[in-house]
Amino acid sequence: MVKVIQAHNVSLADLEAKFGLQQAENETFFTEWFDTLPEITDLEKQDLDRVKFHFLRLVKRPPLSEETVKLVVLSPLLNLAGFYDEPFYIRGEESIEISAEDEEEVIRGRIDILVIQEKLWLLVIESKKSSFSLLEAIPQALAYMLADPSQDKPTFGLVTNGSDFIFLKLTKQNQPRYATSDQFTLLKRKSELYQVLSILKNLSQILS
Numbered sequence: 001m002v003k004v005i006q007a008h009n010v011s012l013a014d015l016e017a018k019f020g021l022q023q024a025e026n027e028t029f030f031t032e033w034f035d036t037l038p039e040i041t042d043l044e045k046q047d048l049d050r051v052k053f054h055f056l057r058l059v060k061r062p063p064l065s066e067e068t069v070k071l072v073v074l075s076p077l078l079n080l081a082g083f084y085d086e087p088f089y090i091r092g093e094e095s096i097e098i099s100a101e102d103e104e105e106v107i108r109g110r111i112d113i114l115v116i117q118e119k120l121w122l123l124v125i126e127s128k129k130s131s132f133s134l135l136e137a138i139p140q141a142l143a144y145m146l147a148d149p150s151q152d153k154p155t156f157g158l159v160t161n162g163s164d165f166i167f168l169k170l171t172k173q174n175q176p177r178y179a180t181s182d183q184f185t186l187l188k189r190k191s192e193l194y195q196v197l198s199i200l201k202n203l204s205q206i207l208s
Helices: 012-019 042-059 066-081 134-146 193-207
Strands: 003-006 089-098 105-117 120-127 155-160 164-171 177-180
Touching (some): 012 134
Antiparallel strands (some): 105 120
């Protein structure tokens, strides 16, 4: 009988054991989050400042749900980065299942937001309520990224709880490898949302 594991219960150790997933130590593996990033315009900065203001206003009246995080923070970011335009399209609450060879276990879950181009899963976004640790979301996002049918192109991910953001990159040639970006936050006096949008714009240019 096949055992079903919910993706939110998967750990990095599980993914390492079942899929041979390894963390890439070389900084050149994931340069897309810091190398030659596009500039953010003054108008975009104004939009991001409003995103921060709206988020901080809502945080005063917890709890802040995943749906609210997607509506107030993620949707404006994806729009500004160009992921609502051609050649991309968005799917929400996408179901996935993955299983390793010769394993009688299936990992099952639902992606919060999936950005697709030409039927390739390019950007997986896992959002959590504001009190959720991103460290707990990373294995779940990587499990979804492993389900990407493309073997020869990298898959990128983003995990966020509304206030903090971490980008992910996964490749699957020969052996699956991943790396993470630094953690960014909008809670600093000088918000790092500008950097988050710059990275998203860079990914949309690379993947379009």
